[in-house]
Structure formats: structure tokens, C-alpha cells
Amino acid sequence: MNTEIDLPAKRDLIAGLEKGLQVIEAFDQERSRLSIAEVAERTGLTRAAARRYLITLTHLGYMRHENKLFSLTPMVLRLGQSYLHSARLPRIVQPLLYRLAYALGEAASVGVLDHDQLVCVAAVSAGQLVSATLQPGTRVPAYCTANGRMLLASLPPEQIEAFLERARPEQITEHTIVNKERLALDIARAGVRGYALVDQELELGLCTIAVPLKNFRGEVVAAMNISVHAGRMPIDQMVERCLPAMIKIQVELNALL
Structure with a gap:
């Protein structure tokens, strides 16, 4: 491990780049249009600094400015596309994910952890949106x-404990598990049995089953799932109907990652 890169000296960091990315990240689904003052508040920058970053990003094409409010432009998608086009993981999993989705006739996706969020890096709908x-x-x-x-279950015990400590589960649907003891139990159960099942906790009608994907060192690097509509396949049928096909693809991917 290269500690020079993992733990860089402060003098090696470009503060302007870091703050510019913070300005981009200040915009989200709830606040897609922000004023200079709101960006300053969300990023911890002074109002003058927030103004300069917003003007620069607008000049570069990443922002638009209208009626004193700023918003992101589609150009920001280039940042994510650079990862999807250059990263090894999406390129490797996509063909096999396609095969899995069409074999089952259901939607499939692969995701990775980014802090406490799951980021989808590859997906195939197989006609089922x-x-x-x-x-x-x-x-x-x-x-x-x-x-x-499934990815949380692969973390060391101390990291799972830290996640549960800082987590603030919200009742997204009536099925969402918000009790931390129940959540810890379900994460542990996923680790023991090698797959995770979620019944309409993110969206009503959406049932999912996931398995881990490992690299050649045996480290979990991603998770792969099948998503179905509850009206088409109840959660209690997913293990029998989806897991065997998922395990076949899992074995193939583990040999490639």
C-alpha cells in the first residue's frame, strides 16, 4: 500500500479543486437550484468564495445561472461517464449482467458502496422497468x-458497528426497517447466508435479492442484484427462482474480477 498517496501531505492537496467539487455536490434532488448564499451555507465557504466558484463553473459549462439561482448542466454527467467508461468493473460485469437479466427476464444491476450510499455502476432492464x-x-x-x-455485511465488524452508529434510517416506505437492532440482524443474516433480500423498503412494489462479487483476492468489491415487481414475483419465491442463476453468474464474475 502506498501511504504517500493514501495519506497525502496537506501541501500536496489542491484546495481549490476540493472546494469546487464540494460546490457541485451541494446540488441534489431536493435542492436542484441554489443561490450564492445557499451554496455558501451548504459548503462552508464564504459568500464571496462561493460566488467565484459558481462563476467559474458556469464559465466552464458545468452550471447555468438564471434569476440569481444556479443549477447544474448535463455537462456534469461527463464526470460520471469518465468513471463508467474507464473503470474495469462496469466493463467486466455488463456482458454477464445482460445474460443474467435476460435469462430471468428481470432487471439486474451491480452496485458499489460510496460511504453510506449505494451507487449503481451497471444495469440491464431486460424489458422490465x-x-x-x-x-x-x-x-x-x-x-x-x-x-x-450485502456490501455492508462484507465489512469488518468494527466498520459495520460504526455505520450503524451514524446511520439515521428513514421510513421511506411502510416496509423500511428503521430499527437499528433489526437492521443489524438483517445485515448479519445476509453475511451468513451469502445473499440479501429486501422487500419493498426502498420503493413500494420493488423486491430485490443480491449476492456479493469478489475479486481474485477474495475481497468483496461489488454486489449484484435482481429486482422484480412484487405483483409478479413475491419475495418468498425469489430465492428459489433467481438465486441459482445468480450464483452461476457470480462464480463467473469472481473469476474475472
Whole structure:
């Protein structure tokens, strides 16, 4: 491990780049249009500094400015596309994910953990558009998704404990597990049995089953799931109908990662 890169000296960091990315990250689904003052508040920058970053990002094409409010432009998608086009994981999993989805006739996706969120890096709908979250680049809470719980289960015990300590589960649907003891039990159960099941906790009608994907060192690097509509396949049928096909693809991918 290269500690020079993992633990860089402060003099090696470009503060302007870090703050510029913080400005981009200040915009989200709830606040897609922000004023200079709101960006300053969300990033901890002074109003003058926030103004300069917003003007620079607008000049570069990443922002638009209208009626004193700023918003992101589609150009920001280039940042995510750079990862999806260059990263090894999406390129390797996509063909086999396609095979899995069409073999089962259901939607399939692969996700990775980013802090406490699950980020989708590859997806195939197989004609079943069960959720808008099953698209590359989408981010959802890890605690209420099958891929997320499977990845959380792969963490060392102390990291799982730390996650549960800082987690603030929200009642997204009537089925969402918000009790931390129940959540801890479900994460542990996923680790023991090797798959995770989530029943309509992120979206009503959306049932998912996930398995871990490991690299050649045996480290879990991602999770793969099948998502179905509850009206088409109840959660209690997913293990029998989906898991065997998932395990076949899992074995093939583990040999490639």
C-alpha cells in the first residue's frame, strides 16, 4: 500500500479543486437550484468564495445561472461517464449482467458502496422497468437496498458497528426497517447466508435479492442484484427462482474480477 498517496501531505492537496467539487455536490434532488448564499451555507465557504466558484463553473459549462439561482448542466454527467467508461468493473460485469437479466427476464444491476450510499455502476432492464433507481450513476441509501446490505455485511465488524452508529434510517416506505437492532440482524443474516433480500423498503412494489462479487483476492468489491415487481414475483419465491442463476453468474464474475 502506498501511504504517500493514501495519506497525502496537506501541501500536496489542491484546495481549490476540493472546494469546487464540494460546490457541485451541494446540488441534489431536493435542492436542484441554489443561490450564492445557499451554496455558501451548504459548503462552508464564504459568500464571496462561493460566488467565484459558481462563476467559474458556469464559465466552464458545468452550471447555468438564471434569476440569481444556479443549477447544474448535463455537462456534469461527463464526470460520471469518465468513471463508467474507464473503470474495469462496469466493463467486466455488463456482458454477464445482460445474460443474467435476460435469462430471468428481470432487471439486474451491480452496485458499489460510496460511504453510506449505494451507487449503481451497471444495469440491464431486460424489458422490465421496475425502478428508476436501476440506472448507472444513481445513488440510494445502502441500508434499505439488497446490494447495500450485502456490501455492508462484507465489512469488518468494527466498520459495520460504526455505520450503524451514524446511520439515521428513514421510513421511506411502510416496509423500511428503521430499527437499528433489526437492521443489524438483517445485515448479519445476509453475511451468513451469502445473499440479501429486501422487500419493498426502498420503493413500494420493488423486491430485490443480491449476492456479493469478489475479486481474485477474495475481497468483496461489488454486489449484484435482481429486482422484480412484487405483483409478479413475491419475495418468498425469489430465492428459489433467481438465486441459482445468480450464483452461476457470480462464480463467473469472481473469476474475472
